[in-house]
Amino acid sequence: MASIDLQPTENKSPSHQTTITGAEAVVQSLIQEGVDIAFGYPGGAIMPVYDALYDYQDRLHHVLARHEQGAIHAAQGYARASGKVGVCLATSGPGATNLITGIADAQIDSTPLVCITGQVPSHLLGSDAFQETDVIGISMPVTKWNYQVTKAEEIPLAIAKAFYIARSGRPGPVLIDITKDAQFQQLDFHYEKCSSIRSYREEPAIDIDQIEAAANAINEAERPYVLFGQGIILAEAEQEFKIFVEQGNLPAAWTILGLSAMETSHPLNVGMLGMHGNYGPNLLTNECDVLIAVGMRFDDRVTGDLEKYAKQAKVIHLEIDPAEINKNVFAHIPVMGNAKKTLPLLTQRLQKKDRSEWVAQFAECDRLEHEKVIQEELHPTKDILTMGEVIHILNEKTGGDAIIVTDVGQHQMVACRYAEFVQSKSNITSGGLGTMGFGLPAALGAALGAPNRTVVCVVGDGGLQMTIQELATVYQTQAKVKVLLLNNEFLGMVRQWQQLFFDKRYSSTEMINPDFQLLAKGFRMPTNQVTHRDQLDQALTEFIETDGAYFLEVMVGKENNVFPMIPSGSGVAEIRLD
Amino acid sequence: MEILDMEKQEFTITVYTENQVGLLHRITTIFTKRKINLESLTTSESEIEGIHRFTIAVTETEEQVIKVVKQIEKQVEVLKADYYKKKEVVQQELALYKIATETLTNGIEIERIVREHNARFLTIEREFVVIEKAGYKRETKALFDELEPYGIKEFVRSGRIAVARQQFGPGKEIEALLQTNSPSL
Numbered sequence: 001m002a003s004i005d006l007q008p009t010e011n012k013s014p015s016h017q018t019t020i021t022g023a024e025a026v027v028q029s030l031i032q033e034g035v036d037i038a039f040g041y042p043g044g045a046i047m048p049v050y051d052a053l054y055d056y057q058d059r060l061h062h063v064l065a066r067h068e069q070g071a072i073h074a075a076q077g078y079a080r081a082s083g084k085v086g087v088c089l090a091t092s093g094p095g096a097t098n099l100i101t102g103i104a105d106a107q108i109d110s111t112p113l114v115c116i117t118g119q120v121p122s123h124l125l126g127s128d129a130f131q132e133t134d135v136i137g138i139s140m141p142v143t144k145w146n147y148q149v150t151k152a153e154e155i156p157l158a159i160a161k162a163f164y165i166a167r168s169g170r171p172g173p174v175l176i177d178i179t180k181d182a183q184f185q186q187l188d189f190h191y192e193k194c195s196s197i198r199s200y201r202e203e204p205a206i207d208i209d210q211i212e213a214a215a216n217a218i219n220e221a222e223r224p225y226v227l228f229g230q231g232i233i234l235a236e237a238e239q240e241f242k243i244f245v246e247q248g249n250l251p252a253a254w255t256i257l258g259l260s261a262m263e264t265s266h267p268l269n270v271g272m273l274g275m276h277g278n279y280g281p282n283l284l285t286n287e288c289d290v291l292i293a294v295g296m297r298f299d300d301r302v303t304g305d306l307e308k309y310a311k312q313a314k315v316i317h318l319e320i321d322p323a324e325i326n327k328n329v330f331a332h333i334p335v336m337g338n339a340k341k342t343l344p345l346l347t348q349r350l351q352k353k354d355r356s357e358w359v360a361q362f363a364e365c366d367r368l369e370h371e372k373v374i375q376e377e378l379h380p381t382k383d384i385l386t387m388g389e390v391i392h393i394l395n396e397k398t399g400g401d402a403i404i405v406t407d408v409g410q411h412q413m414v415a416c417r418y419a420e421f422v423q424s425k426s427n428i429t430s431g432g433l434g435t436m437g438f439g440l441p442a443a444l445g446a447a448l449g450a451p452n453r454t455v456v457c458v459v460g461d462g463g464l465q466m467t468i469q470e471l472a473t474v475y476q477t478q479a480k481v482k483v484l485l486l487n488n489e490f491l492g493m494v495r496q497w498q499q500l501f502f503d504k505r506y507s508s509t510e511m512i513n514p515d516f517q518l519l520a521k522g523f524r525m526p527t528n529q530v531t532h533r534d535q536l537d538q539a540l541t542e543f544i545e546t547d548g549a550y551f552l553e554v555m556v557g558k559e560n561n562v563f564p565m566i567p568s569g570s571g572v573a574e575i576r577l578d
Numbered sequence: 579m580e581i582l583d584m585e586k587q588e589f590t591i592t593v594y595t596e597n598q599v600g601l602l603h604r605i606t607t608i609f610t611k612r613k614i615n616l617e618s619l620t621t622s623e624s625e626i627e628g629i630h631r632f633t634i635a636v637t638e639t640e641e642q643v644i645k646v647v648k649q650i651e652k653q654v655e656v657l658k659a660d661y662y663k664k665k666e667v668v669q670q671e672l673a674l675y676k677i678a679t680e681t682l683t684n685g686i687e688i689e690r691i692v693r694e695h696n697a698r699f700l701t702i703e704r705e706f707v708v709i710e711k712a713g714y715k716r717e718t719k720a721l722f723d724e725l726e727p728y729g730i731k732e733f734v735r736s737g738r739i740a741v742a743r744q745q746f747g748p749g750k751e752i753e754a755l756l757q758t759n760s761p762s763l
């Protein structure tokens with residue numbers, strides 16, 4: 001390890017030097033980074049930091065989760081709702097390993113996190129000491145950066161680098177592992193924010209030739225089609241994006257992480273991409289002449305079989321991460337850079353063009369999808385309740401202005417398909433990793449990160465039981481989390497696949513569930529259960545209008561399926577409406 | 579669309595990095611995640627003070643190598659990563675062969691072989707001698723095959739080291755990056 005260089009690099013810090021412990025330096029560094037809330041769980045190796053937190057309770061609120069996985073998903077939800085870096089604390093060994101699922105989730109979904117773990121004292125490293133785990137080694141493939149601190153004097157610098165790396169460029173999770181002796185040691189504390197690292201480039205330089213080439217291709221296009229992802233939200237480029245698509249009259253479809261970057265009602269918002277996305281956005285991927293991908297990474301759930309994906313189109317890829325270019329889909333015109341900067345440069349060069357005939361093709365597909373799928377899903381003629389009708393009425397109650405946090409599975413696809421949004425950072429879901437158990441703790445974090453907004457956690461009976469203990473954290477924090485349990489007494493998505501592709505052999509997907517009403521009451525939440533359609537409207541009104549947390553369980557059809565669907569391994573144009 | 583050769587071939591990847599504990603693991607996991615075998619990996623200093631260098635040998639398709647190099651270059655402590663085809667580098671490997679000293683005293687055959695292969699005796703001890711040979715893998719292998727009948731007690735070959743077949747290596751561009759202010763841990 002190179003020696004530490006504490007020479008200020010730029011912007012001499014105003015903070016004067018004082019001698020404090022490493023643990024206090026951790027807390028003060030967090031405060032210097034503007035952190036006022038952290039999620040975590042104490043334990044032996046991180047105890048000095050928790051002791052230091054005791055003195056700063058008025059400035060840094062610690063949320064005690066009931067499991068480290070709950071803590072990190074809450075930090076993720078907080079980061080996604082607030083746009084700030086989520087902070088998570090855990091002890092060594094099992095505390096640290098329990099963070100790994102959330103770190104992997106944050107890595108694949110580009111969520112800025114700083115995780116601080118305690119570690120056994122440095123003289124015990126490598127001795128298989130009590131609660132020792134090589135968390136640096138374990139977390140390396142799923143962190144943007146990680147670092148082990150063994151000397152107190154490294155703490156301010158390590159934390160400054162951690163925040164800079166986590167939030168800059170393509171964001172991601174960072175882990176700092178701090179040995180217990182370093183937490184006890186004294187240091188001369190001096191904090192300086194990090195603004196550059198010589199071996200790290202936040203974002204690639206913009207190449208005007210690429211912008212020109214992209215603009216020319218779009219101007220010449222008859223059927224240009226935009227796909228947008230979370231890159232828009234992370235760059236806070238929602239406005240720039242809207243002006244861009246309006247200037248070119250470009251129909252635009254979203255990935256589930258891009259959802260809410262553009263309001264649902266916008267006439268150029270044509271819907272959802274991917275396996276359970278809308279009919280037109282998938283089908284017409286293979287009809288467009290120019291495909292413009294903005295801040296998305298061509299996940300296999302979006303593309304289906306790559307051999308049958310947009311082969312006719314010239315592909316323009318606006319992307320901040322050079323490693324994403326040509327990773328899955330060849331980009332004829334890569335446009336490297338931060339979308340907030342590249343989009344306006346592109347818009348300036350776009351000619352206004354009427355593309356109403358092309359946009360009308362999406363409307364025609366939409367009409368067909370309504371007829372075959374949406375009408376019956378939102379206004380069922382059968383007695384059995386559907387997930388879609390619940391989300392449809394929820395939209396009426398929230399006016400589309402809620403943060404919708406979902407778990408993973410059928411309810412997630414239904415919520416993404418039918419929930420309406422009027423503002424950005426309002427859809428929080430585990431997209432890349434598909435982590436069941438994400439929903440409830442992420443909703444808790446979102447509620448604390450956006451305290452003035454209504455936060456609804458749409459969750460299934462499977463995923464809820466993976467992190468149900470966090471209802472206790474909801475109670476302790478008095479966070480206004482509204483849990484909407486869509487209970488089909490099955491692991492619905494797996495069951496759907498078993499029905500369609502495994503000859504209805506329902507292997508380990510039926511759930512004999514606990515009494516969720518009693519459970520929620522045990523967690524001291526107001527609760528209600530809907531079993532019939534005539535109860536639904538009133539129940540959802542009460543659910544939204546009650547000030548504070550609420551647990552609403554809706555019994556939905558046990559064997560309902562989510563359609564449309566692109567069967568795994570098929571091309572986007574092979575989307576099935578039934 | 580650029581056309582890449584889809585056949586697997588020999589590539590040398592060079593990576594210039596900060597000197598940081600754990601970086602080796604971070605780089606190797608990029609290969610293991612994709613089930614790519616590292617034929618050899620050598621870490622050393624580079625021409626730039628304080629900057630380390632990894633020299634990695636793989637046999638892969640160019641498309642896959644490009645993706646891996648981008649993933650490596652994305653790592654925070656990596657300054658630059660590049661890849662080269664076989665003809666774009668000057669490369670070398672070093673091999674050591676240990677044989678019994680008595681095989682030497684039974685005639686001049688060993689000395690002839692060593693001379694013909696442009697190898698040399700590194701050390702001659704009472705019980706064993708160590709022969710050193712630098713060259714391509716096929717050359718060190720050829721010497722191995724000739725010495726084998728005499729009994730090789732121990733054999734080792736180093737990883738590939740290589741420099742770019744051009745006036746300046748990647749170091750030229752890295753010098754510019756090093757002007758950036760940066761806190762060093």
